[in-house]
Structure formats: structure tokens, C-alpha cells
């Protein structure tokens with residue numbers, strides 16, 4: 001008789017073989033996944049600075065695998081569009097369209113696999129504070145949402161935020177000394193610094209507290225709306241009929257539209273009754289007189305605090321060094337005066353000489369400079385000096401405490417955007433390091449169990 005086969009024996013072998021194969025595959029998979037070479041990983045953040053005269057898209061980059069306590073976010077790329085979104089009040093959809101090209105550049109500059117987790121913020125400053133158009137915001141938001149990033153919303157920064165985040169930026173990566181921040185925009189200007197004499201009690205509205213690298217800072221900050229250089233110029237022009245304007249060069253003559261001059265809330269209530277449609281704008285180029293015009297924009301008559309800068313705004317005594325950026329830098333760079341070891345009197349003389357130079361000659365001497373900026377440097381230089389000295393109380397002695405800066409250490413632009421992103425992404429506390437898929441203990445346990453299983457099966 002034939003020996004009967006034991007069916008249990010055959011299927012037992014099959015089961016053992018299957019388990020063995022599964023175990024080997026599992027072992028290989030766990031091993032490979034755990035030890036996969038990790039690519040150098042970066043994380044990214046995008047901040048749009050929607051200023052009054054331009055929008056700049058900033059891309060920041062930082063290593064993902066280590067903690068961020070040491071502060072290593074850097075500007076990877078920036079892209080600028082003009083004019084600012086606040087110029088599209090009549091055609092909001094164009095405000096959205098205007099950002100497309102720079103956003104496409106952002107797509108190219110950030111690796112695809114990171115797009116979805118890259119936060120995208122838009123912060124608008126004084127131009128939108130003055131315009132406050134929901135339509136423009138809606139259009140801009142709609143456009144930004146069509147990009148593959150993690151859109152976190154568009155909002156108007158308060159003046160305090162704009163000042164405080166500018167201060168965070170200039171002090172980020174640079175903990176040698178706590179420097180103040182001076183930001184001159186087109187529609188507003190900010191001053192922020194820490195002062196021993198300031199604890200916030202005298203004027204709580206000017207106080208911001210920050211924790212940076214484990215220290216608490218009580219910051220004095222103020223933003224002057226309408227005192228950016230473009231709105232200040234409008235105010236200067238809308239004073240007593242500026243028939244012969246000391247803030248413009250001799251020989252400068254231009255016919256201008258009254259309605260364009262009075263199109264902003266900073267000057268709309270100054271519009272004279274029955275003003276003509278056009279006026280002749282004629283320069284005489286006189287620094288002293290221009291300075292008087294600028295001083296007339298500052299109100300020094302009332303101060304209900306121990307001391308004020310201008311317009312009855314509290315300001316504690318200046319302390320320490322200041323980084324001055326944005327238009328502060330552009331203006332002084334044009335005059336070759338970014339070196340503040342040059343005495344203040346010499347600075348004044350040079351700007352006075354420039355103002356007195358006839359317009360035709362100024363144009364000849366500066367062929368590479370855009371006319372729209374060139375024509376404004378006499379006023380801008382005078383305004384900058386008057387704001388710093390009569391406004392903020394810098395003196396010939398303290399003038400050299402100002403550093404006109406454009407770039408931070410490591411090439412990030414000085415401005416509020418970096419500080420804004422660091423704050424919103426909680427980058428001061430550490431981010432978890434880029435760990436392997438399994439915790440180490442789990443890895444050891446799984447590998448051990450599979451090896452024991454294999455040995456047992458083998459013996460069996």
C-alpha cells in the first residue's frame with residue numbers, strides 16, 4: 001500500500017516558506033528605509049512686502065534637520081514689482097495679476113516637494129493703511145491661492161508691528177549689541193529701540209515686548225503715518241501754494257495736476273477751495289528754506305509727556321546704535337554719504353550744494369539714475385536730515401551712531417519681513433530635527449524580532 005502523505009506536512013512547509021520570505025522582505029525594507037541617505041533638507045517661507053510703492057516677494061530658507069535656536073534663516077531670493085498694490089484701487093484684479101510673475105519665480109526657486117508645506121504670507125504697510133480696500137485684498141488673496149504654497153493670508157500690519165519686526169530683523173543673527181531700527185518708507189516711517197529710560201509705563205501704546213534668544217526686550221516703537229518720504233512730499237507741496245519750491249532744483253519747471261497731489265488722505269483736507277486743475281511747479285533749490293518747509297510739517301507745540309519727538313508723540317532718550325534702512329539707505333547711498341563718520345555739517349553742506357545745482361546740470365551729472373528718483377533727492381535728503389535731527393533728536397555727536405544699511409549679515413534685506421516670518425513660524429523656539437522614520441528603539445526591536453523569527457524558522 002502506498003504510504004499516505006501527510007497533507008499537514010506539505011502545507012506546513014509552504015507556510016514556513018511564506019513566513020520566511022515575508023520576514024526577509026520585511027527585514028530588507030526596514031533596513032533600507034531606516035538607512036536611506038537623507039537629502040540635505042531645507043525648509044522655506046515666503047513673505048510678500050506689499051509696500052506703498054512696490055511689492056517684494058522674499059523667499060527665506062533654513063536647514064530643516066537641526067534646531068533653529070541659532071537663527072539661520074536666510075534670504076534665498078527676492079523679486080520686486082512696482083507699483084504697490086495700493087495703486088490699483090480702481091482696478092483691484094490688476095493688483096492680483098501684478099504679483100503673478102514674481103510668484104512664478106518663487107515656484108522655481110523652491111523645490112517642488114516643499115511647495116505644499118511652505119507658508120506664504122502677505123503683509124501690507126502704510127499704502128494699504130491709507131487705502132484700506134477690501135477689494136484689493138480679495139483680488140490679491142485670490143491670486144496667491146492659485147499657487148501651490150500654504151497660503152496663510154494677507155493682512156495690514158499695524159505701525160507697531162512694522163517697527164518691531166524691523167527691529168527683530170536687524171537684531172537677528174547679530175547679538176553683539178542691540179541696535180535700534182530706523183525705517184523710512186514712502187507712506188510711513190518707523191523708529192524702534194530699547195532704552196534704559198523706557199519701561200512702557202509713560203506711553204503703553206509705544207511698547208512692545210519681545211523674547212529673543214532667551215532674553216526679554218521691552219521695545220519703544222512708533223510709526224508715523226503720512227511721514228514716509230512720498231507722503232511727506234505731498235504734504236510739503238500742499239502747504240502755502242508752492243510756486244517757488246526750495247526743495248526742487250533751480251531750472252526745474254513742471255506742470256502738475258492738483259487732483260493727483262490731493263489724492264491721499266494725508267493731504268485731502270488741505271485742498272484749497274476752487275483750486276485750478278493744474279499748477280506750475282518751479283524749483284529754486286534752497287536747502288535752508290526747504291528745511292523750514294519740512295519743519296512746518298512737524299508739530300512741536302504740544303507734548304503731554306516728559307519728552308516728545310514730533311506731533312506730541314512720546315519718545316524716550318535715544319540709546320545705542322541704529323540701523324537705518326529702506327529709503328534711508330537709498331537716499332544716502334545716492335549722495336555717497338552712507339559713511340556716518342562724515343560730520344553732520346559736511347553732510348548738510350553736500351545736500352545743500354546738490355539742492356542748489358540747476359536741474360539740467362543734475363541730470364547731466366547723473367545719467368544712470370532714474371529721473372523719478374533723481375528729481376526727488378533734494379527733498380528726500382533734506383527730509384531725512386530734518387526728521388533725524390529736529391524730529392528724533394539726533395545731534396552732531398550722536399549722528400555717527402546711525403549705520404545706513406541695506407543688507408543684513410548673510411545677505412538678507414533689512415526690513416520687517418524676516419522678523420515677521422520668524423515670529424509667525426515660531427522660529428525662535430527650536431524646530432524638531434529631521435529624524436529617521438522609526439525611533440531608534442523601535443528599529444532595534446523590529447529587527448531583533450525578525451531575526452529571532454528567522455532563526456526559529458530555520459531550526460524548525
Ligand SMILES: O=c1[nH]cnc2c1ncn2[C@@H]1O[C@H](COP(=O)(O)OP(=O)(O)O)[C@@H](O)[C@H]1O
Pocket residue numbers: 050051052053054084125126127184185186187188189228229230326327330331373
Ligand atoms: O532707488 C531708489 N531711490 C530712492 N528711493 C527709492 C529707491 N527705491 C525705492 N525707493 C523709495 O523707498 C520707499 C519705499 O517705501 P515702501 O514702498 O516700502 O512704502 P511703505 O513702507 O511706506 O509702505 C519709497 O519711498 C520708494 O520711492
Ligand SMILES: [Ca+2]
Pocket residue numbers: 051052125184185186326
Ligand atoms: Ca516699507
